[in-house]
Amino acid sequence: MAAIFAVVCIHTHPFRDLQYPDTTFKTLSYIIDQACRFAVPFFFVTSGYFWGKKLLNGAEIRILLYRYSKRLAIIFLIWSAVYAVIPPYWLMETLKYGPLKPFYWQFNNTLNWISNNPLTFIMQGTSTHLWFLTALIIAFSILTFFISLGLQKYMIPVSAFLYAIGLLGGTYSTFPFGIHLPIPATSGPFLGTLFVALGWWLSNRPKPTASIAYFIIILGFVLHMTEAIFLRQYIDERTRPDYLLGTIPYGVGVFMLALTHPHMGQSTFLPSLAKFTLGVYVMHQLVKWGIAGLGLWIDGPSWEIIFPFLVYILTAYIVLLLTKFRLTQRLIS
Template sequence: MAGRIYSIDSMRIIAMAFIVSIHTDLLRGVGEYGTPINFVIDSSARFAVPFFFVTAGYFFALKTTRRDPIAYFAERAVSIASLYAFGLVLTVPVFLAGSVVREGADRREIPGLIARRTAEFVSPIDLLYYGNSVSEILWFLPALIFSLGLICLISKANMTELLLPIAFGFHGIGLLGASYTMFVDIPFEVRDALFFGFFYSSLGYYIYSADWQPDADRSTLYLGATVLFGALHIAERYVLGYALTGETITQSVYTASYTIATVLVTISLFAFLLSRPNLGKSTPLPSWGNYAVGIYIAHPSVLFVLERAGEALTEMGYEIENTLLWHLVLTPGTFFGALLVYIAVRKLRAIEKGKARLSNVKPVRDRYSK
C-alpha cells in the first residue's frame, strides 16, 4: 500500500487511551457495577498492545522491502532503546521518591533505601529483556526490539515462509502460561518478546509480505468481525476467569491479559484499518497518533504520582479511591498529564524524530536561562 495509512495513525492514539484505561483500572471497585464494567473495558482494551506489535511488524516489512533488514533493524533498535532509556529516566526518580515517602525514611535512611531500590531496578534480565525491573508498563519496548530482531534473523536466513508458524508455536506456549494455566503449568515468564511480541510482530510482517490488501468493499465485514470477535473475547475471558474458577465478577478481577480470541480481534481490526486507509484523515486523530509513544513512556510516572496522591488523600480521611469522581479524574488525568509531559520533552528537544536525545536538553536549558 502506497502513501500514508491514516486509519492506523488514528488508531494509535485510540489504542493508547485504552492502554491507559487498563493501567488505571477504570471504575474497578466503584459501587455494585464498577468491577463488572471494568472487566468489560479491560477485556475490550486488550487489542491495544497486540495492535502496536502488528503495526511495528507491518511497517518493518514495508521499510525493508528495498533495503538491508539488518541495517534498518539496527536503526530501529537504537531508536526504541533510546525511548526505553528515556522512559526509565522519567520513571526511576519518581519511583525512588515515592519509596522514600511511602516508607517514611528519615534523612539518614534515605541513601540506603535508594541504594536498595536502585539495585532492584538494575537486575540485568529484568531491565534489558523483560523490561519490568522498574515498571511493568514499559515491557513493550524491549519486547519490540527482540521481536523485530528475531524477524530480522529469520528474514536474513531466507526462512520467512517459516516465520509465522515458528512465532505461533511460541505464542501457543505463551497462551498456556498466561491464560490456560488449568491445562499446564509453564514455570517461566511468558509476557515477553519470544512468547508474545514475536508472534504479533510476525503477523504484521506477514500481512505486508504476503501483499494482502483487504478490499474496501469488505470493510463492513471486517468491522463486523471485529465486533463479533470482541464479544467472543469478553466471553472467553469470562469463562476463563469466572465460570471455570467459581469466582464472581463483582468480587474479583480476572487479570490474564491475552487469549486465543485476542488474535482474532487484532487480525480483523487490522484488516478493517487497511481496507479504509483514509479513515480519520479529516480529523485530528492521525496527528494525535504521533503522540502515542510519548504518552506511553511518560504515563507510568504520571500514574504513580496520581495514585500516591489518592492514597495520601485516603489517609487524610477522604475516601476517594473507590468513588466515581476519582476514576473520572484518574484516567484522563494520566492520559493528558503524560501528553503534557511529552510535549514539554519535545519542546526541550529531548526527543526528536522518534529518538531520545538527552544531550539536547542542556543547550536548550542554557538558552532559556540567559
C-alpha cells in the first residue's frame, strides 16, 4: 500500500503549484517527490521476485510468460482506450464545454499524437503511467530469453547495461556524455528490466535480515538524494529525476524490508488494500483529474495534504466496486 500511495503522491505533486513560490515549499515538494521514487522500482522487483518463485515451484517459463503478458497486455489495451477518450481534468472540461466536446477533442488529439509518435504509443499507451505495463512485459520476455538459453549469469549485467543506457538517455541526457533515445527512457527495456532481474535473483536467495535491508535503504536514499540535489542545484532547478543510480539500492532495499516483515500491518485493514494496487495504479489519474477542481475551494497547504489521500481513497473505493462485477474485473486485475 505504501508504494502505490507513493505513486499517487508523485502524480499529485504536493506543494509543486506555482502558488507556493516560497523556497521552503519548493524544497518540501522536491523532497516528497524524490522520497517517493522507490515505488515503481519496488513494483518491478516484487514482480520479478514472484515470477522467480513461480519458476522455482515448477512453472514452465514460456507458459508463465504467456499468461503474464496476456494479462498485462489486456489491461494495457483497455486503459489505453480509456485514456484515449477521457481528457485531463475531464470533470471541469465537461462542466465548461458540455458532455461531448471534451471527449471528442481528446480522441482527435490522441489519434494525431499516435500518428506522430507510433513507437512511443506502443511503449506507453495513451497515458504516460501505462509504460509500467509494457516495460514489465518486455522485462519478462528478456528474462525468459536468457533463462531458456541457460544464460542466467549474463542477465543482470545485460540489464544493468540497459539501465545505464536509460540513464544516459533520460536523467543524464543533458550531460556531454548523454545520448538521444527514440522513445522516452522510462519506456521499453531500459529501466525496468534491471529491477525485475534483481527480484528474480532475490527469489532464489535466503531472506535478508532487517538490518541489511535498512542499510541498503539508507544507502540508496542518500545516493539518490545526493544525485537529485546535484542535478537540481547545478543543472536545472526544475528537474525532478525519476531514476538515478541511487534508485537501485533504494527500491531494492524497500522490497527487502518488506520481505523481512511479511506480516507487517496484518492486524489492520491495510493488507486488504494491497489487492487493489494494480487497479489503483491504472485508474488514479482519472480520479485525480476528476477531483482536482476541488482545490479551487479548498485552497492553501491543507489541500496539498488532503489531495493525495483523497485520490487514493476514492480510487481504491472505485476499484473495490469494480471487483464486484465480473464484466469490470478485467479492467483492474
